[in-house]
Amino acid sequence: MARSIDQQIAETQAKLARLKERQKASETRRKIIVGSVVISNALREPEKARALAALLRRAVTREVDQKELAGLIEELDQAAEKAGRS
Structure with a gap:
């Protein structure tokens, strides 16, 4: 039996x-891969x-997103500080 136009x-x-x-x-998936890299x-x-910490502070404006990224930004700050201590 042929399918009706509506079925098609x-x-x-x-x-x-x-x-x-x-x-x-x-x-x-692409965003996850790129973000991970x-x-x-x-x-x-460093x-x-x-640079990434500064970009995130500037570009991420929603409070909920800022809270989600707070730990990462802190980790980036620590990585950047290692250069100053070396």
Whole structure:
């Protein structure tokens, strides 16, 4: 039995929704990977730690996000200070 136009539309919309989910998941994975690389690198290189901490302080404006990043910023500050003590 042939599918009705409405059934075809519903199937196409469902397929589009699945593709959008996959796209969003891919974007999220990329952000996680890039963030991990940037943080790891910054924690090893004091100048980059200083720059990343400054960027986060300047760019992260939502209070809930600032609270989430407070520990990381402190860790970056400590990594940046190691250069001054060496």
